[in-house]
Amino acid sequence: MELLDRKTYYRAFQSHDARFDGRVFVGVTSTGIYCRPICPARAPKFENCRFFASAAAAQEAGFRPCLRCRPEIAPDLAFWRGTANTVSRALALIADGALDDDEAGVEALAERLGVGGRQLRRLFQRHLGASPVAVAQTRRVLFAKQLIHDTRLPMAEVALASGFGSVRRFNETFRSLFGRPPSALRRKTGADTSARDGVTLRLAYRPPYDWPGMLAALAARAAPRTEWIENGVWHRGIELDGKKGTVAVAHMPERNSVMVTIRFPEMKALPAIVAKVRRVFDLGADIATIGSHLARDPKLAPLIAKRPGLRAPGDWERDAPVATVDDRSPPAWRPWNAYAVQHLRMASHG
Template identity: 45%
Template sequence: MSMPHPSDPLLDVAQCYPALLARDARFDGRWFVGVTSTGVYCRPVCRVRMPKPANCRFFATAAQAEAARFRPCLKCRPELAPAAGTRWSVMDASQTLARQAAALLDGGEIESVEGLAARLGITDRHLRRIFAAEHGVTPLQYLQTRRLLLAKQLLADSALPMTEVAAAAGFGSLRRFNAAFAEHYRLQPSSLRRGAPAIATACGEPALRLAYRPPYAVDALLQFLAARAIPGIEQVDPLQRTVTRTLRVRHGGRWHAGRIVARFDAAKSLVLLSPCAAVWGATASLIPIVRRWLDLDAEPAAVDEQLGGLAAATPGLRLPGCTDRFELAVRAVLGQQITVAAARTLGARFVERFGEPLDAAQALPRVDRLFPLPERIAATPAAAIAELGIIGRRAEALIALARAWPTLRYASGEGATAEALAELEQLPGIGPWTAHYMLMRGWSWPDAFPPGDVVLRQRLSQGQPAPLSAQACQAAAERYRPYRSYAVLQLWRSPA
């Protein structure tokens, strides 16, 4: 069975129903099923009694199901489903704009259709037309569904007061929130609070549930992050399967600085996300960041099928993203031509010298500093950076990067990858390898292949009569498109 896409005009019952019968997790978040006899829509993995085919309607998105007047299931909770993900394929301009529009709405920063159209540089009318053609609903319907589902999740998973739930979900007032919730879901918001099961991270704090599609190579991801974790910024506990780190989240026109704890519950295919008090109000913007950071929306079945035998050793390997593109960019520059351990040492010195202490009320032991802001580094003399043992050319490259930051496509996350690569490679001290690595993790680009990587060349040359040239290495990786980034991670892990 092929994966449906939101632009598909109709999802066929005969195609989707067998996957529903199997409760196939590969399709979780790819579509939803509305049951006409109950008026409820569910995820494909829902454990309720199986509906008859005649009572099923299949929708590519939750917004389409809600536009058809179905309300979300209280058992499988559609708000927890992995996102369908962005397809990095050849698209026309209208498709690209429509998907960028949805991504901006998901990010939580855009609060109106007018603001969204202005951000994309198109008219409101054109936005509504291309959005409906791609997603099957209007931008306003999509935005309303996103807000309501986030509010539903906060009601079930947190103890936030009702007014704070409404504000965090993007409603202008509690009255508007109550009215929208009752109209769409035919429930009072307070009813979701009664009997909601408590859930918490290892540190005992309340946690939001974030689902992913199995398999997920959790230990491999934690190993990758642990090897690169900078003291003060990030801490990985493989035994508890947790990652704790500091971050800044922009939401509602301002920055929220704090700390999060993410714990993997592999038995339930969940990540339990516990934000500190300072960032609970920014969850609309925080959740998309965490999902990209931990690659929770990946489709491992499709990735592993394309990689073939390369994925056999570590099925479900994920592409670690980042929570801060500037932090990732700095770490990429610091790590040029040195070992991962050495880069971590330089990163620790950099954060100790130029980072900021996190508010003591939000900090945890060994997770108590914020990564330096671009403007701080832009105003720092190169000599002050070089004092940390960072060679002068790299110190100058970091300053140039920080000064260019406000105008970089890479920083905004918008535009074509080719344009962003070219822009990065024009900066001093950033070559093709570093630019590809920055987009691979900073943009969660699934098809990057850093040119000139010595380890990749060695791995791809195994079994060959002579080492492959750089050009031949690139050609050998073509068979892994459009998931070469995942192939990179598999090759880096494979034995020499």
């Protein structure tokens, strides 16, 4: 499914407008590549552009991800674009590996969500422009691509971490998409390392971000001997399926990102751990839109101006509340209550 307001999106690409990053992707018919709005490459001709609401939609249409602007590190805004609650919950489950078995898992996923498989596919097409399977496959490819670029993990561990059933399938997918083996995408520096040495990834957000406010909120509720903050870095001991590890999250304001270091013995747990970090640090929030809505309240407006970028921390153990539009609600409705409460609590003490 293509986006229809082509002239507006084309102007965003011409000006490299970061406000559209993660909201729209452009497929360039002359190259077969899809890009982010901030891609440093010269803007293609208007007639050669097709615009998509998600990376999965662009990939399903036959385009491959750009190696320069790297769609895999775009801010993940799927939860904050007015998507249906069912789609948002499905995306969270997909991030945890619910569709690692592809089509065979769609019916099981739909059942967990309380809808039929046909209804789930229809909702995904409406809100993301791609099928659930295409979204899951694109997430796997892009996560694998990020691990290839940003870590020194052996390719077998990259395949396992990104949810591919086998190294053979992993290699075939990359050859089909990029015309080369996955190892050809890696920078030729350094030696391969294993997960025991730690996997470090950069996760983007849309600015502003009140990092001191987030750390203060996390410190106030930190579980004893499980979470701690040291020199502006959040640490947590984690346990999944009886195995233990650690996570550390630092702020990189100059790159509008957080740097996450994960030490865990099971590579296949990486996507679930990354999803939890995104949830705890509210990285998917469209904070500018949230702020503009909350600022309409005369009591909240001065607090928002005082603490721009204040976010609602999520819970590591449980899914955080998702501020989205209900499937049956009018598109203009936005329940920003969690953010209003957080602004009132934090800004009044700052």
